[in-house]
Amino acid sequence: MARGMQITRISVVEFGFELADLGTDYNGFNSVYSPGSVRRATGHVLLVETNEGITGEHVGGDRNTYAQVGQVAHYLIGRNPLERERIYNDVKRALRKVDKFGLSAIDIALWDIAGKAYGVPLYELLGGWKRTLPAYASTLHGDHVRQGGLSSPEAFADFALQCREMGYPAFKIHGWGNDPDDAGYIRREVAAVLETRAAVGESMDLMLDPACEYDTWADALRVGRACDEASFFWYEDPYKDGGVSAFAHKRMRELIKTPLLLGEHVRNFEQHVDFSLAGGTDFLRADAHYDGGVTGLMKIAHAAEGLGMDVEIHAPTPEHRHCMASIRNTNYYELGLVHPHVKTTRPPVYLDYSDDLGAIQGNGHVPVPQGHGLGVTIDWEWVRRHETGRVSYP
Numbered sequence: 001m002a003r004g005m006q007i008t009r010i011s012v013v014e015f016g017f018e019l020a021d022l023g024t025d026y027n028g029f030n031s032v033y034s035p036g037s038v039r040r041a042t043g044h045v046l047l048v049e050t051n052e053g054i055t056g057e058h059v060g061g062d063r064n065t066y067a068q069v070g071q072v073a074h075y076l077i078g079r080n081p082l083e084r085e086r087i088y089n090d091v092k093r094a095l096r097k098v099d100k101f102g103l104s105a106i107d108i109a110l111w112d113i114a115g116k117a118y119g120v121p122l123y124e125l126l127g128g129w130k131r132t133l134p135a136y137a138s139t140l141h142g143d144h145v146r147q148g149g150l151s152s153p154e155a156f157a158d159f160a161l162q163c164r165e166m167g168y169p170a171f172k173i174h175g176w177g178n179d180p181d182d183a184g185y186i187r188r189e190v191a192a193v194l195e196t197r198a199a200v201g202e203s204m205d206l207m208l209d210p211a212c213e214y215d216t217w218a219d220a221l222r223v224g225r226a227c228d229e230a231s232f233f234w235y236e237d238p239y240k241d242g243g244v245s246a247f248a249h250k251r252m253r254e255l256i257k258t259p260l261l262l263g264e265h266v267r268n269f270e271q272h273v274d275f276s277l278a279g280g281t282d283f284l285r286a287d288a289h290y291d292g293g294v295t296g297l298m299k300i301a302h303a304a305e306g307l308g309m310d311v312e313i314h315a316p317t318p319e320h321r322h323c324m325a326s327i328r329n330t331n332y333y334e335l336g337l338v339h340p341h342v343k344t345t346r347p348p349v350y351l352d353y354s355d356d357l358g359a360i361q362g363n364g365h366v367p368v369p370q371g372h373g374l375g376v377t378i379d380w381e382w383v384r385r386h387e388t389g390r391v392s393y394p
């Protein structure tokens with residue numbers, strides 16, 4: 001098998017779909033609950049075909065990602081797809097002037113090929129052993145829908161209780177952010193932290209992710225002190241430095257007790273190591289789609305292991321379940337974004353896989369796919385019906 005394997009063709013299929021009851025918040029960026037609204041969205045499937053009839057598939061990425069794939073397609077055609085480490089390093093160098101999301105998409109598809117070629121699920125190639133993973137309910141951003149929305153601290157507290165009832169061991173708040181029309185937004189963020197803890201007691205781990213919304217370091221510190229009071233498990237990307245200033249977060253770590261989680265916006269392996277050594281975070285964030293694929297994510301996980309740190313994987317996907325199944329120094333799978341009245345925030349692109357609110361088992365865990373490669377089945381009939389464009393190389 002393996003030895004003579006070659007990449008023969010790379011295709012990117014773009015599809016369009018609609019998400020019910022979703023709109024955007026004040027700045028037009030964050031998705032929020034909006035009953036009766038329909039949000040139009042675009043998705044992509046990457047296909048890497050080989051001369052042995054095995055095709056690597058990856059769902060994810062945006063137009064910028066696939067512009068980068070186009071830039072390196074000529075290099076990939078004819079390569080052995082099993083030489084992932086070489087391809088990772090060559091493509092990393094080729095894309096050194098941009099964010100390298102294209103490398104991430106390619107690498108994930110190559111791991112899918114490897115799993116299919118060797119006839120095992122991806123986590124087995126990585127030396128994984130976990131069959132299920134403890135998950136946290138990661139909410140949509142706060143909204144302003146009085147009836148049934150996440151429009152108040154009490155609404156977050158109630159939703160946390162609902163999630164605990166379902167079996168979730170942990171819950172993460174994405175607050176309202178910095179609405180310029182709302183002078184009291186920091187007080188409301190603090191109230192959401194304190195009221196959610198008061199509602200669930202000690203029975204859940206709680207996290208807060210302002211997603212870089214707060215304007216000032218001082219506001220971030222104020223909310224961090226509320227996280228201390230409420231014994232939060234972590235405090236993530238608080239303010240508008242964009243989650244990249246090691247210096248600022250080192251100073252914040254000196255003033256609050258709650259562990260910080262940074263790294264979602266620090267790109268790739270080497271920068272994650274630098275950021276950690278500079279004292280910028282307690283937990284390290286990593287994401288296969290942002291950080292050089294499964295190869296890049298596992299390098300970050302092992303670097304963190306060497307520093308005695310935990311790595312927490314961002315956002316839910318099949319590839320992330322396989323990685324987490326194979327990493328010791330990690331705690332929770334991010335299941336989201338969820339809301340009491342939004343059915344899904346993702347395209348229904350798989351026949352046998354979901355990351356929606358109900359995807360957990362009774363013990364609050366999600367299963368790790370057991371099929372070969374990524375171990376999930378794409379609903380090609382649905383993708384073809386929603387196809388809006390396709391590019392192939394050559």
Ligand SMILES: [Mg+2]
Pocket residue numbers: 209211236237264
């Ligand atoms: Mg985040």
